[in-house]
Amino acid sequence: MNIKKLAEKLELSITTVSRGLGGYSDVSETTRKKIIKFAKKYNYSPNPNASNLASRKTNTLGFVIPLYGLNSNKLNQASFFEFISGMSNKINSENIQFIMKFANTIEEEQKAYDNLIKVEKVNKVVLHNLKKNDPRIKFLQKNKIKFVGWGRTQGRINYPWVDLDNESSTNLIMQYLFDRNHRNIAFINVDEKYNFAYQRKQGYLKFLKKNKIKFKKENYISVAYEDPDQVASVIEKKILKNSKITAIICSTEYSAAGAIKACNKANKKIGIDISLITFDGNVVNFITSPSLTAIIHDRKVLGSKAIEILTSETKIKNNSYYLAKPEIIERGSVLTLKK
Amino acid sequence: MNIKKLAEKLELSITTVSRGLGGYSDVSETTRKKIIKFAKKYNYSPNPNASNLASRKTNTLGFVIPLYGLNSNKLNQASFFEFISGMSNKINSENIQFIMKFANTIEEEQKAYDNLIKVEKVNKVVLHNLKKNDPRIKFLQKNKIKFVGWGRTQGRINYPWVDLDNESSTNLIMQYLFDRNHRNIAFINVDEKYNFAYQRKQGYLKFLKKNKIKFKKENYISVAYEDPDQVASVIEKKILKNSKITAIICSTEYSAAGAIKACNKANKKIGIDISLITFDGNVVNFITSPSLTAIIHDRKVLGSKAIEILTSETKIKNNSYYLAKPEIIERGSVLTLKK
DNA sequence: TTTAATTTCCAAAACGTTTTGGAAAACAAT
DNA sequence: ATTGTTTTCCAAAACGTTTTGGAAATTAAA
CATH class of the missing domain: 3.40.50.2300 (Response regulator)
Structure with missing residues (x-):
């Protein structure tokens, strides 16, 4: 099923179907409802390739996993899965694509970002492993690509981020x-x-x-x-x-x-x-x-907050952030001393 | 840089550039070399959206990570990262795209596969968590999508797989x-x-x-x-x-x-x-x-073998497989008993 | 009732590729 | 010199969308 066939079924133009699905105000509420009903009925969803191509933009989030760190520090992997888990929940409910790249070395990491931006043309990025004066930050800002940091650098911060407190x-x-x-x-x-x-x-x-x-x-x-x-x-x-x-x-x-x-x-x-x-x-x-x-710390929430910031309609403020609050889980390893 | 501009620089038609890059025999060796040289010089790589759209096919591998399993069994995460690591090495050297989806429940897992195939139109899949009479297998075979199993089911197997021995x-x-x-x-x-x-x-x-x-x-x-x-x-x-x-x-x-x-x-x-x-x-x-x-077991090799099977030019045989050989690492927990 | 403003729709162009179906050029056979 | 083959190239169509720039229909204002 593609938009042309769907338009035929609806006896509407391709344009109207597209705009109806896109939620534009120039299609009446009644026809919009009908369009959505039919789209569901015929299990239609737009071809992302055509859509990206035509709109000259994507709605894609890029994320690079630094395997070089995780393979050597296996005890850190759980945090990663939790964060990703939180992101993916939010990503599924919003309607955005998600591209992940893997880097086995720092050089590959840099290449992966380049590729995400130049070839895959992502418009959102979650940055990880931030360094002081990280060149990626300037690069992303220059290219007007929305991003949030997972973690943050010391000192003045001029980008949105999520982090542990x-x-x-x-x-x-x-x-x-x-x-x-x-x-x-x-x-x-x-x-x-x-x-x-x-x-x-x-x-x-x-x-x-x-x-x-x-x-x-x-x-x-x-x-x-x-x-x-x-x-x-x-x-x-x-x-x-x-x-x-x-x-x-x-x-x-x-x-x-x-x-x-x-x-x-x-x-x-x-x-x-x-x-x-x-x-x-x-x-x-x-x-x-x-x-x-x-x-x-709840890293799932951290991941979903990151996506929330990225998908908020309003232009991202450079000082928006989210801090995950800590919680102590009492188990058996701390003794109360006598006074 | 797009193919049109590149063609202008080369004073060739768009067709010839495209076919040259694609390695078709109807462009002479000399011009092909020139095309590749220019492509490199101007840092050109085809827009995957346009390419997928025009060719009516993708060169994309789909993979679903069952988070519901991994979040509850954190000790299993290392295996996953190693396998993925192995895949990604191979993926980077071949020129294929890679889409990963995350599933927090079994239902989401099923949905994720559907989405990969119907929306993202992947043409390769690495299947994981295989069940006996897994409906995904028939589905993939029917749709002629190449896949390999990571792990395998008991009994007769009519699909390629990689697994531990x-x-x-x-x-x-x-x-x-x-x-x-x-x-x-x-x-x-x-x-x-x-x-x-x-x-x-x-x-x-x-x-x-x-x-x-x-x-x-x-x-x-x-x-x-x-x-x-x-x-x-x-x-x-x-x-x-x-x-x-x-x-x-x-x-x-x-x-x-x-x-x-x-x-x-x-x-x-x-x-x-x-x-x-x-x-x-x-x-x-x-x-x-x-x-x-x-x-x-070397799970990195397992991952890269999976990709190797998927990218081998010849039609995949349903009985091709790879078994990772085990190796014992001696440390300090086994005692030699006296006779 | 006429005109102006608003709402609702659509035809056609554009996005950047690949592929099809030749045409032209070069070479080979007669 | 003519004809047949092979090699090398290319114009145009197609892929499935979104967007632009109106046009038609409806509603509101005069």
Whole structure:
């Protein structure tokens, strides 16, 4: 079924059918309803190729998945699926196409964006892995392609984005531990070049300051994404050996895995000898007992908000954003200390 | 840059440029080379919308990701990314488009396939989650759309597929454990309605038979994909309480996680008190020590083979297939028993 | 009632390709 | 030199839409 045949059935012109389906005001309400009825009846939907070609534009969202990161950091994959899941829900309900590309290297990533824009001619992009002064931003702005960042860069931001509320998260965790009488709290972070890590540290530091607790250098470490055993050994030496520390915050599931390994080795029982609270933790909990108390964010909502921003009729404001609120899930890994 | 402008630069007709790029024999070798040179110079690539429209066909691969499965079974996500990774490598080198759809429910999955075929008009599909007498198979065959199965159904198969060599895998594991003097080997599987689970059981049973070991009912259990703690408790009661068992095979990473939880609870040290070998295990190893000896398959190759079959010039034979060979990665969870 | 404004419709052009059905040119056979 | 083949090219039609620039029909205003 194509528009010509449908128009014949309706005894209307092709133009009217097209415009009726498009919701233009120059077709009366009664005929529009009839058009839609027939379209449903004959299971018609416009050929996207013809449509894109004729309208000289697309209604397509482009998204690039950096496999190089995800294959090496398998513990991060769940976040990705959740975000995509959230996007796809919204995408299905709106009527937009969705093209995904995969990049095994950073060079391929750049190529993938080029291809999306120049060949596929997408008009919407969800940008990920944002760098400071990211050239993609200028490129997209110049070409007037709508985009939102998943995550954001430090400093002044002149594009819309969705992100976790990282600073609130560590603040919330600190309050939670503080309420349970922990005062010597270790924070295992990753390199602050990752903006989320920087923000999480800020939340940690600000809480200390607000509560007049002195920041102890030895309570803070940053681990690299590398061999899990190495991570574990660093944690064992620098954190577990320090007997004053009563609780550990893990900024990533990756470091939580390392911490668990380290605790097993050092024969410290989590939830008894030492408290542990981690970001995310939906994979480690399949294995670890007791299950870890964790701070989580709804990344599905994050994905759907991203699409919402992109599809909002009004011109995107460069300062629109969405912050996912954190929530603590209590499980068995945090001990309440006696006063 | 479009074909018209390119033709002007070349002082050739549009037809000749199109045919030259398409590799037709009715354009001379010299002009063809010139056309390609210019196309590169002016960074021309055909508008896929126009191309699809004009040729009344596409060169597009469709793929549906069943999120409903992956969100509930996070330990399975790594396999997916690897497979996709393998596909995308091949896809980038061939010149085909790739459309992915996401399904949050089985109904959405069906809809997604419909949409791929009727609206997006893909001409290639990678089918996943195959069921016995899967209606999609007949549908695709009727519509003459090339497809390969990722995984396969039991019994007679009349379509091309790629899959793991599940039967060989358990056979290999059994031989490995047997060589280390294990004779009482437990096998934790999932429901045999999953074909891979059925095949893995066959490998286990055949090895026993071949080596004249009696199959003990109490050494085989099947666990459902449900709460990890429940899985752990089943394993503890049915397997760990049975002191004759010296080694456990985990058919999925999911059950490995349960087994680890169970061992921790029962205070059995893996690699010392009991041996454990698992399928895959690339996530659990971030957390568990000692790291688990595992049997792995290269799913990247699986993905790229799928594309290879789809893009082979010759008509696909219905009996072409690819089996990924298993490999055992020795780590620290299997003990060699004294004779 | 006539004119002006508004509503509702449509024919034709355009989008950027591929394909069809030759035509012209070059070469080969007689 | 003529005829037949083969090679190399091209004009025009087609693909299924959207959009443009009115025209006809209806309603409102004078």
